[in-house]
Amino acid sequence: MADNGKNGNQFSVIGKRIAMIDSAGKTTGAGKYTDDLAVPGMLIGKILHATLPHARIAKIDTRKAMLLEGVVCVVVGTDAPNKYGILPVGHDETALAVDKVRYVGDNVACVVAVDEQTAENAMELIEVEYEPLPAYFDPEEAMKATSDLIHDHKANNIEKDYHHVFGDPDAGFAEADEIIEGRYIANEVTHAAMEPHSTLAQFDIDSQTGQPTKLTVWSSTQVPYYLQHKLSIVLDMPMAQIRVIKPLVGGGFGGKSEVIPLEIIAAVAARKAKAPVKITYTREEVFWAHRGRPRTIVDLKTGVKRDGRITAVAAKVIQDGGAYCSYGVVTILYSGALLGALYDIPHIKYDGYRVLTNKPACGAMRGHGTVNVRFAFESQLDELAAKIGMDTASIRQKNLLQAPTITVNGLRVQSYGLPECIEKTVARSAWHARKGKLGRGRGLGIACSHYVSGAANSIIRSDMPHSTVNLKLDRDGGVVIYTGASEIGQGSDTMIAQVVAETLGCTLARVKVIAADTDLTPIDIGSYSSRVTFMNGNAGIRAAQDVKGKMVSAAAKRMQCAPEDVIMRDDFVFKRGVVPEGEEHRAHELLRVRETRKIEDGQVLRDQVQMKRRSDETPEYMSFEEAVAVALSEHRALTGTGSYSPPQEARGGKHKGGGVGPSPAYSYSAQVAEVTVDEDTGVVTVQKVWAAHDCGRALNPVSVEGQVIGSVWMGLGQALQEEMVWKDGLLMNPGLLEYRSASVVESPEIECIIVESVDPEGPFGAKEASEGSLAAAIPAVANAIYDAVGIRLREAPFTPERVLAALRAKKGVAKKIDMTEGVDPTAPERFREHGGSLWFKGKGPKRHAQDPSVVKNPAVAGD
Amino acid sequence: MADNGKNGNQFSVIGKRIAMIDSAGKTTGAGKYTDDLAVPGMLIGKILHATLPHARIAKIDTRKAMLLEGVVCVVVGTDAPNKYGILPVGHDETALAVDKVRYVGDNVACVVAVDEQTAENAMELIEVEYEPLPAYFDPEEAMKATSDLIHDHKANNIEKDYHHVFGDPDAGFAEADEIIEGRYIANEVTHAAMEPHSTLAQFDIDSQTGQPTKLTVWSSTQVPYYLQHKLSIVLDMPMAQIRVIKPLVGGGFGGKSEVIPLEIIAAVAARKAKAPVKITYTREEVFWAHRGRPRTIVDLKTGVKRDGRITAVAAKVIQDGGAYCSYGVVTILYSGALLGALYDIPHIKYDGYRVLTNKPACGAMRGHGTVNVRFAFESQLDELAAKIGMDTASIRQKNLLQAPTITVNGLRVQSYGLPECIEKTVARSAWHARKGKLGRGRGLGIACSHYVSGAANSIIRSDMPHSTVNLKLDRDGGVVIYTGASEIGQGSDTMIAQVVAETLGCTLARVKVIAADTDLTPIDIGSYSSRVTFMNGNAGIRAAQDVKGKMVSAAAKRMQCAPEDVIMRDDFVFKRGVVPEGEEHRAHELLRVRETRKIEDGQVLRDQVQMKRRSDETPEYMSFEEAVAVALSEHRALTGTGSYSPPQEARGGKHKGGGVGPSPAYSYSAQVAEVTVDEDTGVVTVQKVWAAHDCGRALNPVSVEGQVIGSVWMGLGQALQEEMVWKDGLLMNPGLLEYRSASVVESPEIECIIVESVDPEGPFGAKEASEGSLAAAIPAVANAIYDAVGIRLREAPFTPERVLAALRAKKGVAKKIDMTEGVDPTAPERFREHGGSLWFKGKGPKRHAQDPSVVKNPAVAGD
Secondary structure (H helix, E strand, O other): OOHHHHOOOOOOOOOOOOOOOOHHHHHHOOOOEHHHOOOOOOEEEEEEEOOOOOEEEEEEEOHHHHHOOOEEEEEEHHHOOOOEEOOOOOEEEOOOOOOEEOOOOOEEEEEEEOOHHHHHHHHOOOEEEEEEOOOOOOHHHHOOOOOOOOOOOOHHHEEEEEEEEEOOHHHHHHHOOEEEEEEEEEOOEOOOOOOOOEEEEEEEEOOOOOOEEEEEEEEOOOOHHHHHHHHHHHHOOOHHHEEEEOOEOOOOOOOOOOOOHHHHHHHHHHHHHOOOEEEEOOHHHHHHHOOOEOEEEEEEEEEEOOOOOEEEEEEEEEEEOOOOOOOHHHHHHHHHHHHHOOOOOOOEEEEEEEEOOOOOOOOOOOOOOOHHHHHHHHHHHHHHHHHHOOOHHHHHHHOOOOOOEEOOOOOEEOOOOHHHHHHHHHHHOOHHHHOOOOOOOEEEEEEEEEEEOOOOOOOOOOOOOOEEEEEEEOOOOOEEEEEOOOOOOOOHHHHHHHHHHHHHOOOHHHEEEEEOEOOOOOOEOOOOOOOHHHHHHHHHHHHHHHHHHHHHHHHHHHHOOOHHHEEEEOOEEEEOOOOOOOOHHHHHHHHHHHHHHHHHHOOOOOOOOOOOOOOOOOOOEEEHHHHHHHHHHHHOOEEEEEEEOOOHHHOOOOOOOOOOOOOOOEEEEEEEEEEEEOOOOOOEEEEEEEEEEEOOOOOOHHHHHHHHHHHHHHHHHHHHOOOOOEEOOEEOOOOHHHHOOOOHHHOOEEEEEEEOOOOOOOHHHOOOOOOHHHHHHHHHHHHHHHHHHOOOOOEEOOOHHHHHHHHHHHOOOOOOOOOOOOOOOOHHHHHHHOOOOOOOOOOOOOHHHHOOOOOOOHHHOOO | OOHHHHOOOOOOOOOOOOOOOOHHHHHHOOOOEHHHOOOOOOEEEEEEEOOOOOEEEEEEEOHHHHHOOOEEEEEEHHHOOOOEOOOOOOOOEOOOOOOEEOOOOOEEEEEEEOOHHHHHHHHOOOEEEEEEOOOOOOHHHHOOOOOOOOOOOOHHHEEEEEEEEEOOHHHHHHHOOEEEEEEEEEOOEOOOOOOOOEEEEEEEEOOOOOOEEEEEEEEOOOOHHHHHHHHHHHHOOOHHHEEEEOOEOOOOOOOOOOOOHHHHHHHHHHHHHOOOEEEEOOHHHHHHHOOOEOEEEEEEEEEEOOOOOEEEEEEEEEEEOOOOOOOHHHHHHHHHHOOOOOOOOOOEEEEEEEEOOOOOOOOOOOOOOOHHHHHHHHHHHHHHHHHHOOOHHHHHHHOOOOOOEEOOOOOEEOOOOHHHHHHHHHHHOOHHHHOOOOOOOEEEEEEEEEEEOOOOOOOOOOOOOOEEEEEEEOOOOOEEEEEOOOOOOOOHHHHHHHHHHHHHOOOHHHEEEEEOEOOOOOOEOOOOOOOHHHHHHHHHHHHHHHHHHHHHHHHHHHHOOOHHHEEEEOOEEEEOOOOOOOOHHHHHHHHHHHHHHHHHHOOOOOOOOOOOOOOOOOOOEEEHHHHHHHHHHHHOOEEEEEEEOOOHHHOOOOOOOOOOOOOOOEEEEEEEEEEEEOOOOOOEEEEEEEEEEEOOOOOOHHHHHHHHHHHHHHHHHHHHOOOOOEEOOEEOOOOHHHHOOOOHHHOOEEEEEEEOOOOOOOHHHOOOOOOHHHHHHHHHHHHHHHHHHOOOOOEEOOOHHHHHHHHHHHOOOOOOOOOOOOOOOOHHHHHHHOOOOOOOOOOOOOHHHHOOOOOOOOOOOOO
16 A cells, blocks of 8 residues: 555556546536537427326326427327336336326326427326325335235335345354444435436438437436447347447436436437437436435344454345335345445344335435445444443454455455554544543544445346457557546546556557447446446556557567567657666656757657657667557557456355445545534534545545545535435425535535555556445444534434434433424425426526425424 | 359348448438537638739738637738648648748638638738739740749749650550550549538647647548648647547548648637637639649650550650649659550550649549540540551450559559450440441540559558558447548448448448547548548458457357358358358348247347347357357457558559559449530530449449449540639639539430459459549540541540531631630639639629629630
8 A cells, every 4th residue: 555655656647646638628618418419400308297106197198288389299108118127127117107107206208399498388288197096105114015016016015125144143142242223214315416317319210211220319327338228128129229428427426327217218209209309307307316325224233242343233224215126126235235344243134125115216326325324333333332431443443354355245355444544534633632522512423434346246247348448549649548438527537548548658648538439439337336447447457458568569579679678658668778777757758868869860750650760770769659650560450458347256155245245346434523513503513524545546646535525525415414305205305405415615624535555456456436435424423423412313314403302302302303394285286286396397497586485494494 | 253143142241232321311411511510619710812823922911800800810821830731742831821822712811700701801801912923824834934933942843753664665666557646635623522621620728728739620531640640740739639530521532632721721720719610611712722633735655556456655744733732743643654554555655744833733633643644545546546447446455454464564453354344335335336327426435444442552651551440349239340431422431331241241230330530440541542442441351350250269169160160141140051051141031930939939038139048058050149249258358450551562663653553453444425516516415425344343333333423424524514714823613603514414324334353352352433434434525526526636625615626627727715715804803802702702692693704604605
């Protein structure tokens, strides 16, 4: 670790603070997001959403809508009834509802018209006759159901349950000196990415038959290749006839990591309209599309010895998954599998239930599957430390893994920076000097977390590469990278440019990245589970090594030396010894002097392909361009390919890691939060967070810092104010003002401490950086609140109401909390009147001006 | 030859009549040409042209123009003074005139403004002070000059002269029984492609420094890689920082086969404006940009034996090249080198002069270098036949090469369909029954021609590939071809899709072509000299073979057979013997039956990757998709690369073929034209042309027919009406109405006869198809006129004036022809008044309405 620090000359591109290579388009406004796109003849699609949470569709009458001038067609469920969903399970969705609707906001019909206003007007003319069914909003109630199931084949509305036992939990608990059991609840949150979902679909129309043929889809997605696959299923077309292009994406956080209804609906609509169709969600629709983190009920039991060693853990987890499977089977699996890879826990029992309810489907969200269980675990560990009178940092240090190791549930851990993470946050926060000594109302809390660097087992096929990268070098000296990886703001384009430049020994300026276009680029299964740097990066290194081998062999012949004596660095290709040993990082500076002299000697050759020297001279060094020309003369073409799949050893046992739990490497985080609690208002203010993250190697420190800070910030949102508020299946706060992610003035200082454990499997040692820190933030705040005012909050977010209730309970004064208190009771009726919108759709931004009482935000309501 | 006919089952894709794969965009209007493009913040550039043919620039005052609202900047020569031109010679152009202007229409300044009207208004405010210099308009006069040279270092205004002697011409003439000497003149013609030139240039602007960095250029070009190179020179930028993208191109014919001033000016303007700039030529500017076929004076001498055998040929060729080199050194070389490869000529003397004059530069045009000399040669051969009393078809048959052979000037001829071409045109036109027997005023004429299939020697570097093709196959079964080749309407995208599909044994539907984008695609040096099918096609086959090898090896393992027993055809991969021998072309039909049965047995699997069978079964055949999946499992990634350069044996001797004359293969054409001549009006009407063309193998017969018919049609234009009319260096007919290419109602039936000689080096035997037929059309018409009315026309085009003059001369009544007769004498003055336009620029289409006398078309003027 800190390899880069110890030997700052090891790399030229890696480890440097580099601006994102796509920043120009984003900062000047020239960059195009999907909704910025237009093609000739493009129409607009608007989706009519269900106004009931659970109902059979008796009839959809679109005749009046069709008569409206400017309406081209109306698409309904029977236009594309093939079911799709997340691979390889959960094929439970259709483009539009076929037989019944399962949540308020479910997709009923799509109007295609010449403009948005016409489409909105037409929506109000569609007549839908529903036969209401009993609806389920609470997962524990839904599990009891025997009739009116949400999906007929899902008994008791259970999407999936897992029952895993590792080691001997009974024996473990018997050994324990202290045991605590408790229920922890984390309420539902969503991604709230800045860019709303948007999709533009266009078919080629056969000029002879007039029929749609090839399909091109531009979509704001994290998973272009999954989208291509799902479109193939729904449209009954070969994948090779479908091209998916990902324009700039303004954030995903998991909300675009699966195929979202509008993506399928736009394509079905374009087929029916025989014209390009674009659909962009309103912000309200983004909330209904959801796929965020489920409300999770964790019944947790942990036993420890008096010295702090954990002896056993048992968890029962119930997730309120909403009306469709989505990533649910993965979420509930991760919740169990990743219980075991942070600390050395000898015995684990896990019972997980993913439950269907009549609400929008939950899916993957930053820290997928781990966040809510980690909140429970790290909270309970604090309670145990208090019980045995141990420092809460020390109890974590007591339970460290001894890496390299295989965990009790079969996960391979090769690099493990958690000890250093704890050490550094403790030191930077002056933990031992300040913990418990800050006075009433101010406290410190610590928590840890971790995350996968992608899933080791592909959820598609075990024998396919997770990432392939192709390279092309032309005589112009340009390096072109073709990667399927999806830049969604996380920096993957910059990452792949860096690892290729470093491997090839060239400057970043000559590297171009062509990304995320299923026609142009080889497969990468998507930007999710923090897999891109690890897998795409490794594929990129291999592709670069492929090309480098060809360049080195040609250069060796030209310079008359052994291939192993050819060094490529900083745009120079030189014989070992031309610059003094250890000075290779200064090759650019040292050779440039001689280069200048040579250019002065010769004529000016502007094509920059060849250095100035007689062609019969045996060079000792060459420019990168010259080395390319030399290699092209020998090999005719300079292309390279590299693929990566995690090795078998990292894939875990089928019944241990459970299919998707294992990863080729795990990141580790430790955080200390400092909070103040106002005991009169119940308002919790985070003063500062020290966040240490073991990312293996920071390929681009500025990018790692951005990801860690962003993750902590998002965790603080879930800790303090973000919560989806429901009333009979109707979301009461589907707007950014009401959902209340923290603004910049509400956000505390977050000090990021990068820890580099240099993973042996990672690209240049790198592993996950962009999700793992999130999970620690919530329990760190909970633990800090306990330190500040002595109350243990077991339900997130820790709103003023919950804090005040806990303070009162401590004093023996109980009061039930109703999060919908203050909400306009007519909201559901108005929603139905307006054909599926709280916000008077299409009538401009009148939300608060017209009716400020629609949502009275519970977090700011007095008691 | 006719291999495809003898064995119609040999190929599945090759030889079929296939619609162009890019036809949908072109026929629906969805396709984008350069001028259809727009980017945010785009400005418009308009170029101010010189109004004098030769003058020193004393001063350019742009101050008034700069004050006009909406003007962003004015670019002048000193903004980018680096010289460029055609590789590797002729670096004689600058973006805009630096010291002096050399022709009326030369580029003086460029206004960049928010719209076209503002730019045009601003142009009239630019004050240019000229010091006029003596100007040269006639090449024979220009060659006498000793002062006021057009380019200082070009003595006698001679750009380049060649003096080649092959064999012993003096001895050859001594042997001859009959010798004819004569002067033949072909006047200047231009391409008149439908799409005017257009270029859009955009720099990335560094968000920190505000400076332009990477450059992207969209341009209507035949040569994106040359453009990238020239931009690098002028802008002093590395090529790797420049991306050139070729959108749809609406015809080139050589007029876009070199870098045209607006392409450079747009980039310089975008750099100065720090904003995207688009420039689209008006039709008038297209005529000034020109680069067409030079006026050519051929003094030709041919000797024959009494039996018709040619004993020697001597040619002196003078070309009026205009003010810059352009492709001039190549044109004048081709004119000599290709004299020797059509017939078996034992002795050749060639003296060629490329001369500079103060007119727009000539360049490459369909049939580059061969057309005008062929007109002279085939005319004189007819005269000789008459002299010795021999049939004009027979004299051609008497002088055939005996292929395979090396010609007297070192050109390697491996396939030679000329005998069959002559035979078939003679048969189809009932030549022997009808020649000389059609009555007064109607006649038949025959002529032959030939052309290269690309230049064997690269004009850039001898060691580089002329074409590289990369392939990518993904799990979706799609085949993606990356090619630098430029589709300009000739069908190169369809060609490369065909050869790859045939080689891989897959259907065309799964093949996608990514073309002509210097970032995305590997090098192809351009669409010129009829090189693309031959060179890019060969590279494509090699790339496909590369991938096929990987698929075959994996399929052989899976099917447990030897790799040589794996057959790939029609989207099936099968073991030899699964279908009866000789029935492989029906594999699709035969295996589909069994396939259906298997699908009925199994569950529905929608991802279409794998055929329905148990995974442990050893298959006898697989779908293409399954074979891809099997190969991916073994090889991780399926990519392939292929490159092509002509072999050394095809490159000719340096002093024989002379560098660019040789080609890896030559096409051959024979044509019979039937004409009627109205002796009262002088109007010649072509009734029909029988055109046989040896294209080696017709990869797509419909495409070959289109090219042959188009070539003949263009030749007929040069034969009968197309001519650029000059007055003191001012072009008098710079408009499509005045230039008078034939409309469809003026065009005769052209019967195309495809001859397939199956060239051993060509891709599937193919060679040139799109230029060679042009040259025969002109002499075929001249010879037919002679047959009809007994006059020998030695100056093209054969306008009514020239026909009438010849008819009068035959009767002893001479009259000098003035082609500018009837032209408004005030035109030059008006041109200057309007800042360089005859057409009242920007004031709408008032050309004829306002002033019908501007150009009185000589071809329709009575005598």
